[in-house]
Amino acid sequence: MAHITHGKLITFEGIDGCGKSTHLALAQKFLAEKRLSVRTLREPGSTDVAERIRAILLDRKAKMSATTELLLYEASRADTVEKQIAPLLRQGHIILCDRFYDSTTAYQGYGRKLEIKMVKSLHTVATGGIRPDLTIVFDIDVATGMSRLGKKLDRMESESQAFFKRVRAGFLDIARKEKRRVKVVDASRPIEVVFDDVKKILLQKLELA
C-alpha cells in the first residue's frame, strides 16, 4: 500500500503531558500559511469506529488485559488507516497525526512489557505497511508530564510513574534505532523555543528550508 502514496505522514509522539497536541495545532497553522494542504488526525480516533474504541480505551471503568488493550489500539488504527490515512495520502495531503504506531510500541511494548516483535508485527497488519515519513518525539521527564495533566485522569493517565518512565525510555529507544525517521525535541523548554525546533524539522523534511 505504501508505494502508491504521494502525500506525507508526519506523526507527533511522546508521553502524556508532553505538549505534542499543542505543537500539532501550531504546525498545522504554520504549514497552512505556506499554502500546503494539511490534514490533522488523532489516534486512537478520527473515524466513528476509532472514536468509539478510544472511549473504551480511556474509560477508567473498562478493565482489560494488556493484550486486549493492544488489539483495541491496533483495531482502531486499522479503521483510521483505511478510512482516513490511506485515502488522504493517495490524494497528496500532508497528514499531521497525533500519535501512531510508535505509541503502541512505547506504551504496550515497553510500558506493558508485551513482546516488541509481536507488537510490531501487528502494526503491519493494522497499517498495511504505511509508515510515517517523519516522527517527532516530544521528550519530557515523567514528573513534568504528569504535572501538566488535568484533574480527572483517564484510564491510561492513571498509570504509575514507573509505567511512564518505561514508555519514555521506549520512545527514546525507538528514536535511537530509527534516527532518520524519528527526531527528538526537548519539550521541557518554553513552547516558542520548542516550536522553533519543530519548524526547522518540518521545513527540512518538506524540503522548504
Ligand code: TMP
Ligand atoms: P492522547 O491522550 O494523546 O490522545 O492518547 C490517548 C492515550 O492512549 C494516551 O495515554 C496514550 C495511549 N495510547 C496507547 O497506549 N497506545 C497507542 O497505540 C496510542 C495511539 C495511544
